[in-house]
Amino acid sequence: MPGALMAQEIAEQPTVLAASLAAGRGNAERIAGALRARWGEITFVLIAARGTSDNAARYAQYLFGAANRLPVALATPALFTLYGTPPDLRRALTIGISQSGASPDIVAVIAEARRQGAPTLAITNEPNSPLGQAAEFVLPIRAGVERSVAATKTYSAQLLALAMLAAALAEGDDATRRWEELAAIPGAVAATTALADEIAARAERYRYLDRLVTGGRGYCYGTAFELALKLKETCYLLAEPYSPPDFLHGPVAIVDDGFPALLVAPSGATYKGMLDFARTLRGRGAEIMIVSDRDEALALADTPLRLPPGVPEWLAPLPAVVPGQLLALALARVKGYDPDQPRGLSKVTLTR
Numbered sequence: 558m559p560g561a562l563m564a565q566e567i568a569e570q571p572t573v574l575a576a577s578l579a580a581g582r583g584n585a586e587r588i589a590g591a592l593r594a595r596w597g598e599i600t601f602v603l604i605a606a607r608g609t610s611d612n613a614a615r616y617a618q619y620l621f622g623a624a625n626r627l628p629v630a631l632a633t634p635a636l637f638t639l640y641g642t643p644p645d646l647r648r649a650l651t652i653g654i655s656q657s658g659a660s661p662d663i664v665a666v667i668a669e670a671r672r673q674g675a676p677t678l679a680i681t682n683e684p685n686s687p688l689g690q691a692a693e694f695v696l697p698i699r700a701g702v703e704r705s706v707a708a709t710k711t712y713s714a715q716l717l718a719l720a721m722l723a724a725a726l727a728e729g730d731d732a733t734r735r736w737e738e739l740a741a742i743p744g745a746v747a748a749t750t751a752l753a754d755e756i757a758a759r760a761e762r763y764r765y766l767d768r769l770v771t772g773g774r775g776y777c778y779g780t781a782f783e784l785a786l787k788l789k790e791t792c793y794l795l796a797e798p799y800s801p802p803d804f805l806h807g808p809v810a811i812v813d814d815g816f817p818a819l820l821v822a823p824s825g826a827t828y829k830g831m832l833d834f835a836r837t838l839r840g841r842g843a844e845i846m847i848v849s850d851r852d853e854a855l856a857l858a859d860t861p862l863r864l865p866p867g868v869p870e871w872l873a874p875l876p877a878v879v880p881g882q883l884l885a886l887a888l889a890r891v892k893g894y895d896p897d898q899p900r901g902l903s904k905v906t907l908t909r
Contacts, residue, residue, distance in 0.1 A: 559895035560886050562705035563791075564753070569701075570710050571747035574717050574875070577699045578739060580823040581721055588678065588694045589725035592650065595676055599650050605632035605666035606654040607908060609786060613654055613680075614716040615779030616874050618655065623776075624723040624735070634662035634908075637669055637706065646670040650680045654659025656703065656711045662908050667691045680718045682711055705897045707790050709882050712783060713746065716875050723871075735810050737871050741844065742876070748865040749879035753887075756880060758862050760887035769817035770832060771881075774828040780874045784819060784881035791889040791896035802833035814842035819884075821877050822849040825870030828836040832857075848880045 561904075592599065601623055604614040611631070618629040627650075638661070651670035653663045653802045659680035659716045671677045679692035689695045698714035717739075724735035769788070773781030778800055785796040799808065811851050818838050822831035828851065835857045838845055847858035849870070855861035862880035864873075887897040 560705075560791075560890055562897045563707050563709060563820060563882075563886050566703055566705055566710045567879065567886065568750055568753070570713050570750060570879065571647055571743045573700050573710050574746060575743040577714050577717055578721065579701055581696065581718065582725075582736070588696060589722065591694065592676060592726065596646055599627070599676065600648045601650075602627050602629040602652060603632050603649045603666075603670070604629060604652045604654060604786040605630070605634055605648060605663045607660060607663065609712050609783060610654040610656060610715060611713060611717060612779040612786065614652075615782060616716055617652070617719045619776045619778065620719055620723050620871060632666050634666055637665045638662050643669045643673075646673050646675045648675070650676050651679065652678045653688050653692060654840070655686075655688050655716055656698075656700075656708060656715075658681050658683040658688030660688075660908050663758040664688050664691050678722075680715055682714070683887040693771065697739070699766070707787060707896050709787075713875055713878060716878075717742070717807055720872060720875075725820045725862060726831055735871075738872060742868075742872055745865045745868050745872075745876045746865060746879060749876045750883075752862065753883050754881055756883040757887040757890075760884065760891045762860065763817070763888055764891050766792075766817055766888070768792060769797075769809075769819055770804065771796060771798045771819045771821070772801055772831070773798070773821035774802075774831060775824060775825065776870055777821040777827070777874050777877055779782050780821045780877050780881070784821070784885075787882060787885040788819075790899045791885045792892055792894065793900075797802075802847055803829055805834075805837070809837070809841075812838060812841045812843050814843070815881050817844045819846040819881065820848065820854075821881075822847055822851070822854045822870065823864055823870065823873040823877055824850055824866075825872075825873065830852075846884070848877050 653667040677692040700714040771781040781798040785798040788796040846860040850864040
């Protein structure tokens with residue numbers, strides 16, 4: 558059946574996350590201990606990533622900023638590989654995120670940071686990859702082999718690895734609370750994977766969809782990017798991600814009757830703004846899909862996608878990505894595509 562691998566790997570996510578959490582906590586705490594010994598040297602985080610992994614890096618910008626008070630920048634690998642002018646990274650914790658660990662431009666960033674004497678960390682599914690070998694520390698995501706070209710379980714495992722590092726870098730009661738909240742995440746993700754049949758039944762409504770915007774803010778800003786990417790890869794849609802403030806500064810002019818929008822609006826600091834944004838789009842006649850745990854937001858949607866209650870905002874991206882993954886899978890099937898083998902794509906992309 559088309560998309561059989563993607564469906565299987567979406568369904569595997571609760572098990573993958575539980576196993577990764579159990580096996581990875583000790584390693585995350587050891588890495589955090591080593592980093593604390595050099596804490597006076599570290600003033601910011603630089604992350605090198607591409608594609609899906611870059612969307613995990615967007616999550617890290619909010620995660621490390623809020624949880625650990627560390628500013629986070631996304632690397633510009635071309636400065637390393639094309640221009641030969643790498644920035645001064647001596648005071649940066651430099652992180653490379655890559656499923657395969659094979660992309661030369663991501664490896665180049667980590668290798669240069671380590672040459673400069675900065676602490677370096679690889680988050681990868683292949684710890685013996687070039688990226689893993691280049692970095693001082695390695696935090697394996699332990700997702701197992703991912704055979705579908707469209708990344709699902711490796712993305713959620715990357716988010717979990719970043720969240721574990723943030724918890725390990727926290728102290729005292731804050732650290733205890735974060736680890737307790739992390740322990741509940743596999744169950745929350747399992748609750749969202751159970752939406753598969755419901756989402757498959759709703760996908761027919763969007764058979765002729767060829768464009769949409771996705772929206773998210775704060776911790777779920779990267780989720781908006783990841784959902785847009787999944788829909789581009791699997792359904793060949795023109796899907797563009799935005800934060801609501803950016804969208805309202807001009808692009809909102811494109812919205813008219815029936816214009817589709819997929820919004821991620823979990824409870825937390827960004828909820829009211831996302832709710833107001835949904836109301837604005839509804840007032841312009843948009844066709845709205847909403848991923849949320851709140852009845853008020855779901856009531857605004859033509860297609861409500863319910864999240865389980867009680868997930869803290871800093872971990873909301875883990876369950877919140879799953880309804881979008883399931884939507885991409887179901888919509889690709891309705892359109893007659895095989896999301897396991899998107900045209901022109903391969904599992905590993907080597908960029909310089």
